[in-house]
Amino acid sequence: MIRFENVSKVYPRSTRPALSEVSLDVERGEFVFVVGASGSGKSTLLRLVLKEENATQGTVLVAGQQVGRLPQRKVPRLRREIGTVFQDFRLLPNKTVYQNVAFALQVLGRSAHAIRQVVPETLEMVGLEGKEKRMPHELSGGEQQRVAIARAFVNKPPILLCDEPTGNLDPTTSLDIVRLLDRINRTGTTIVMATHDDDIVNQLRKRVVELKNGQVIRDENKGVYGSGG
């Protein structure tokens, strides 16, 4: 589903590469933790998948498409295949929970009928039924992240990228959020989650890819957070 072939990324005016010769293969329906310290290249990896950045070297393949060669006008189509969740939620503060989720469909031109059907379903799935009319500032951090997940998933993308989704949450809430992601994963959605939350990684026992200074130093199934050092 996602494939990196000897991918390097050097940001302009930077002395060392953010990613260096990274090769990685994520199968359809997999759940992968990408771990590593700050600055190890986790976010760059996700940005390359979204074509927010282009690789300096190597090939990035997403759903069979060479992302590097994708013309700019086809980028929106690529991003419709990918849901994205961030540490800082990125909700629209002047829209309700329902409107925030519906917004993702409205800008894609979905019919009002379809939106009325899909949005409540998705909100129920993430456990926010009954809170449709709340504003984001009236919700807890965990609930806000659920809204963000609902918005990322409402279009049923085959891939979900999560960039430290639990970074702003307490341990219990974090675990709830990852359990929700696990549930989404079981519907067949490929999930790549960048994190440095060792508790979560250790509890879920999924595939772990560890980055250090832009290089993959460990890639193991059912891994734990710190075993590779």
Next chain:
Amino acid sequence: MRLQFLLSEIWTGLRRNLSIAVSVILVTTVSLYLLGLGLLFQREVDTLKGYWYDRIQVSIFLCGENSADANCAGKAVTDAQKADLKDQLEQMKPLVKNIYYESEQQAFDRFQDQFRNSPLAGNIRVGDIPPSYRVQLNDPTKYDVVVSAFEGAPGVGRVQDQQKTLDKLFTVMNGITIAALGLALIMIICAVLLMATTIRQAAFSRRRETGIMKLVGASNLTIRLPFVMEIVLATLVGSATAIGLLWATMHYLVAPYIAQAQPDVALVGESDVWVIAPLLGGVMLAVAILTSWATIRRYLRV
């Protein structure tokens, strides 16, 4: 993208940025009003040209008993000379359309009537104004042919061409036209800069929304169109206001005051506003679309 969603996006955008939307409307109104005035002046010049060219005459003043013109040498024109001149003029058809003879008595009467409210009327006697041939031309621009043919001919005092007098008037009116169009140009430049600033500001204040739109894969058009449409909408309101103002100027100022004071002069009217309206709207629409699209390409990268 659904129309309803687009409309609601535009509406929210305008409401959040109301003061700046109003300023775009006002600048558009003023620039188009000036542009419209310039165009109406130009139409007035054209109308007047048509009007005067129908009536324009070359006056061939003959020698009267008191003529001071050098060519007359103090002698009045003879009947034979008059007949010769008349023959020559007849031969110049079709360049010459009509020939009228104005006797000294007729010239005196016309002068008395024209200056009936002026003390000048009392100071003139029959014979002070020499008799003349009034020649109407088919093509008023070819007056110099007639002038050169009769200048200095026996019995002719001088040849006077009314075109020259009119040209001065037209020069003044063209000057006013150019001034109005120049001001309009400056205002349109202001409008362009204001539109660009408006979009920059809107793009900045809505970077969260556009960021999310990009992320979920909204097309470039979906992201950009609301910005363009907001400017286009403000421009349309401004254009409509400007056209309304031009109409009001014609209806409440030109028609009742100037047209009544000068009933014998052809003036532009309300109908001319409708003729230039599509041009005004079109110009501003093109300016709005081009400006906003160019600004968005620069400040709203997708």
